[in-house]
Amino acid sequence: MKQEVSSQYRPRLLAISRSPRSYPVIMVGSPNWCQTIAPPLASWLYKNDLSGKILLPFCSHCGGDAGDFRGDIARLCPKSDVREVLSVVNDGGEELTALIHSWLDRTGITASLPFRAG
Numbered sequence: 001m002k003q004e005v006s007s008q009y010r011p012r013l014l015a016i017s018r019s020p021r022s023y024p025v026i027m028v029g030s031p032n033w034c035q036t037i038a039p040p041l042a043s044w045l046y047k048n049d050l051s052g053k054i055l056l057p058f059c060s061h062c063g064g065d066a067g068d069f070r071g072d073i074a075r076l077c078p079k080s081d082v083r084e085v086l087s088v089v090n091d092g093g094e095e096l097t098a099l100i101h102s103w104l105d106r107t108g109i110t111a112s113l114p115f116r117a118g
């Protein structure tokens, strides 16, 4: 897997019936592998035109070096507005819901919603 990441391997993905075209805001995430995004996510970002969209990046990791997850997505999607990354250790534990709420606030996306989920 380390070799897959370092060689920028782009695995073939199973067909997904839903297109990202009609979505202005897309959450994009994967586990952190070798300080960057996992190859299946790289394949998906590479394959889809996400120009002009707001991307909300998130990753899980095991507490090691999380690298530059946001920057790696921004480099693959130079015409997207890539916001702050949510970086969660393992499954985030009991803090996960609070972490997600404060992350969404920091990305600025909450302010543009017509309602705020409790």
Ligand SMILES: Cc1cc2nc3c(=O)[nH]c(=O)nc-3n(C[C@H](O)[C@H](O)[C@H](O)COP(=O)(O)O)c2cc1C
Binding pocket: 001, 002, 030, 031, 032, 033, 034, 035, 036, 059, 060, 061, 062, 063, 064, 065, 066, 090
């Ligand atoms: C190939 C591989 C590379 C990984 N590299 C990192 C890393 O660089 N930094 C880190 O904190 N965690 C790293 N991890 C740990 C994963 O990010 C962690 O297991 C994952 O976020 C938990 O999700 P999962 O239950 O889907 O594996 C790596 C895991 C794998 C399998």
